[in-house]
Amino acid sequence: MSSISARLQIMSARIGRAAREAGREPADVRLLAVSKTWPAEDLREAAVAGQRAFGESYVQEALGKIDALADLGLEWHFIGPLQGNKTRPVANAFSWVHSIDRVRIAQRLSEQRDVHLPPLQVCIQVNVSGEQSKSGVSPAALPELARAVSSLPRLTLRGLMTIPEPTPDVAVQRARFASLRRLRDMLNSEGMTLDTLSMGMSDDLEAAIAEGATIVRVGTAIFGSRA
Numbered sequence: 092m093s094s095i096s097a098r099l100q101i102m103s104a105r106i107g108r109a110a111r112e113a114g115r116e117p118a119d120v121r122l123l124a125v126s127k128t129w130p131a132e133d134l135r136e137a138a139v140a141g142q143r144a145f146g147e148s149y150v151q152e153a154l155g156k157i158d159a160l161a162d163l164g165l166e167w168h169f170i171g172p173l174q175g176n177k178t179r180p181v182a183n184a185f186s187w188v189h190s191i192d193r194v195r196i197a198q199r200l201s202e203q204r205d206v207h208l209p210p211l212q213v214c215i216q217v218n219v220s221g222e223q224s225k226s227g228v229s230p231a232a233l234p235e236l237a238r239a240v241s242s243l244p245r246l247t248l249r250g251l252m253t254i255p256e257p258t259p260d261v262a263v264q265r266a267r268f269a270s271l272r273r274l275r276d277m278l279n280s281e282g283m284t285l286d287t288l289s290m291g292m293s294d295d296l297e298a299a300i301a302e303g304a305t306i307v308r309v310g311t312a313i314f315g316s317r318a
């Protein structure tokens with residue numbers, strides 16, 4: 092067995108255990124394999140082992156891999172920072188975008204999404220730990236952005252994503268993930284139907300699953316440490 096497929100099996104067991112400990116169904120937590128910086132052959136190995144959804148952060152790099160692996164029918168998620176001049180390829184080569192943080196980018200994605208494709212599935216990225224440096228909309232600005240995004244015709248707003256400041260303190264991890272869940276619940280109580288919480292990475296996915304993550308984004312624990 093290749094090391095990638097062995098690590099995928101370990102990851103699937105880890106997700107299953109975290110879900111059961113939280114009283115949740117393992118199948119309700121999807122694994123997004125974050126493959127940024129790794130070559131197409133490594134993704135192919137993961138795909139052969141059964142992995143379908145891949146997350147990428149850099150547009151040019153992702154387009155090459157999407158092209159090289161087109162025969163596999165994979166599902167591509169864009170999870171990186173989005174620039175206005177790069178929205179067109181993202182709008183059309185990906186199924187999901189997790190990193191919407193301003194209305195102008197969402198409008199461009201909606202305008203540029205090919206009419207023959209299903210709507211682009213999107214999450215709004217929220218900055219729940221409040222650092223200046225990290226991208227994501229503030230919790231205070233979220234409701235207005237969510238209303239604007241959900242009105243765009245070629246996008247489907249599925250939920251919220253966050254990348255909290257790393258901390259080994261599990262209680263702090265859980266508090267941040269819980270705040271994303273409460274923001275999702277608040278938007279749903281106002282009439283939205285958001286079913287997705289994209290939260291949790293290699294080092295904090297147990298805390299994220301305990302707080303309701305439906306997509307965990309895992310790179311290092313599958314492909315190894317990035318250079």
Ligand SMILES: *Cc1c(COP(=O)(O)O)cnc(C)c1O
Nearest residue numbers: 125148170292293308309310311
């Ligand atoms: C790189 C990245 C990940 C994966 O992080 P690991 O620590 O390698 O699991 C998850 N989410 C986003 C947005 C990333 O950029």
